[in-house]
Amino acid sequence: MTDLQTDRSRSDPLMDTASAAYRAALEVIGTVEPRIVDAIRAELADQRGSLKLIASENYASPAVLLTMGTWLSDKYAEGTIGHRFYAGCQNVDTVESVAAEHARELFGTEYAYVQPHSGIDANLVAFWAILSARVESPALERLGAKTVNDLSEADWEELRAEFGKQRMLGMSLDAGGHLTHGFRPNISGKMFHQRSYGTDPETGLLDYDRVAAAAREFKPLILIAGYSAYPRRIDFARMREIADEVGATLMVDMAHFAGLVAGKVFTGDEDPVPHAHVVTTTTHKSLRGPRGGLVLAKPEFAEAVDRGCPMVLGGPLSHIMAAKAVALAEARRPEFSTYAESVAANAKALAEGLLRRGARLVTGGTDNHIVLLDVSPFGLTGRQAEGALLDSGVVTNRNSVPADPNGAWYTSGIRLGSPALTTRGFGADDFDRVAELIIGVVSQTQPGTAKSGKPSKATYELADGVADKTKAGAAELLDAHPLYPGLDVS
Numbered sequence: 001m002t003d004l005q006t007d008r009s010r011s012d013p014l015m016d017t018a019s020a021a022y023r024a025a026l027e028v029i030g031t032v033e034p035r036i037v038d039a040i041r042a043e044l045a046d047q048r049g050s051l052k053l054i055a056s057e058n059y060a061s062p063a064v065l066l067t068m069g070t071w072l073s074d075k076y077a078e079g080t081i082g083h084r085f086y087a088g089c090q091n092v093d094t095v096e097s098v099a100a101e102h103a104r105e106l107f108g109t110e111y112a113y114v115q116p117h118s119g120i121d122a123n124l125v126a127f128w129a130i131l132s133a134r135v136e137s138p139a140l141e142r143l144g145a146k147t148v149n150d151l152s153e154a155d156w157e158e159l160r161a162e163f164g165k166q167r168m169l170g171m172s173l174d175a176g177g178h179l180t181h182g183f184r185p186n187i188s189g190k191m192f193h194q195r196s197y198g199t200d201p202e203t204g205l206l207d208y209d210r211v212a213a214a215a216r217e218f219k220p221l222i223l224i225a226g227y228s229a230y231p232r233r234i235d236f237a238r239m240r241e242i243a244d245e246v247g248a249t250l251m252v253d254m255a256h257f258a259g260l261v262a263g264k265v266f267t268g269d270e271d272p273v274p275h276a277h278v279v280t281t282t283t284h285k286s287l288r289g290p291r292g293g294l295v296l297a298k299p300e301f302a303e304a305v306d307r308g309c310p311m312v313l314g315g316p317l318s319h320i321m322a323a324k325a326v327a328l329a330e331a332r333r334p335e336f337s338t339y340a341e342s343v344a345a346n347a348k349a350l351a352e353g354l355l356r357r358g359a360r361l362v363t364g365g366t367d368n369h370i371v372l373l374d375v376s377p378f379g380l381t382g383r384q385a386e387g388a389l390l391d392s393g394v395v396t397n398r399n400s401v402p403a404d405p406n407g408a409w410y411t412s413g414i415r416l417g418s419p420a421l422t423t424r425g426f427g428a429d430d431f432d433r434v435a436e437l438i439i440g441v442v443s444q445t446q447p448g449t450a451k452s453g454k455p456s457k458a459t460y461e462l463a464d465g466v467a468d469k470t471k472a473g474a475a476e477l478l479d480a481h482p483l484y485p486g487l488d489v490s
Helices: 013-030 034-048 062-068 090-107 119-143 153-164 187-191 208-218 236-246 258-262 299-306 318-331 334-356 382-391 419-423 428-442 466-480
Strands: 167-171 193-197 222-226 249-253 278-282 293-297 370-374 397-399 413-417 445-449 455-462
Touching: 013 034, 013 062, 062 318, 090 258, 090 293, 090 318, 119 153, 119 187, 119 249, 119 278, 119 293, 119 299, 167 187, 167 208, 193 208, 208 236, 222 236, 236 249, 258 334, 293 299, 334 370, 334 419, 334 428, 382 397, 382 413, 382 428, 382 445, 382 455, 419 428, 428 466
Parallel strands: 167 193, 167 222, 222 249, 249 278
Antiparallel strands: 278 293, 370 413, 397 413, 445 455
């Protein structure tokens, strides 16, 4: 059983208390805007009644969720622990200190910054901290200045020009990287002179020799490792060797697999924390906390990261930092390691179930929490498959595959993840059944046509009865593994 599961044969006093708390909260909210109460109740019903396979989503515990709804939300606290720009922040200092302590202990790092509001914010803080430590500080020393405020206008223009010359090398979007790893429409692609490394065109796997060759040629300031849709593990020791060879800072974005690091599924060379100069992550996804971000760093970057607010961030969200502290405390419990092991095992079961039924998977399988299904053999785009599955009670998201002919909007793939259903208590046999349901839908879906009569990459036709049959099959699985069992908000 996971943190969110209970023995339904007996009453759970904690869930009874949570039920009372939520009912009271909704009653208060309803006195102001009842439509919001309706939406909250509907969202719980939707999540309880669907197979959630979005790899970036999970279910937080009632303790985490309840922590967010407190008066800590009312407090401004720009700055850092013990050094705020507002008075009366002693309680926020406690919250931030506890969250940072849990992060350090959980991930085995000397420094943790818990203020980022999201993964993108965490990456922005990391980018600017690296620029500050690697570019700004040496420039100030060279120019004989303590801060940028001491620079002449000419010196400042020189420094700004130096910032603009910096280079970033990250994983390409279609190979599984994230849009913040230098994708042109994202601010990361505008901040840096950027290039991408891909994967082997035959296997879909990272080729470290090719990454090294690209780094030698391009000589980036920042080498980014990490992914949002790569279904394999990474050798971070090898990535650090590449970074050191070219004088780059190794930054790892572990937003997707932080839970597998926390749960000690990824250890040794597969754990980024000992090898990277800077590590960023979200606190939801596989870590099962509130929506937010963290930055972990070597001590030489700590001072620069501490300037995240006001350098990049606005006022810290104190209620979210409190929820991060609770979630990180949960992740330090022994049962979280059991959960993380199940996440990886269940993803493998899902992949094997799809392969047995004739599916094509990017890299041929998985050894993390992600399965990337190529739906082009079924004659579908990712958008068509995503829609047909949603109609059938299976929630996924479309995703590019390497060298995707359909681009990033329509795509040729569907990204599947095991964290959320594992939280509900699904096991390997359940995920094999999920694979059967998915194949049943995509194999009985045909591309549709636009109003003009021309082929469409968005529309589709699902065979009669398939959606209802799939929903019935999904309901059997969901009923066996209820979400927040015992929680009653009616």
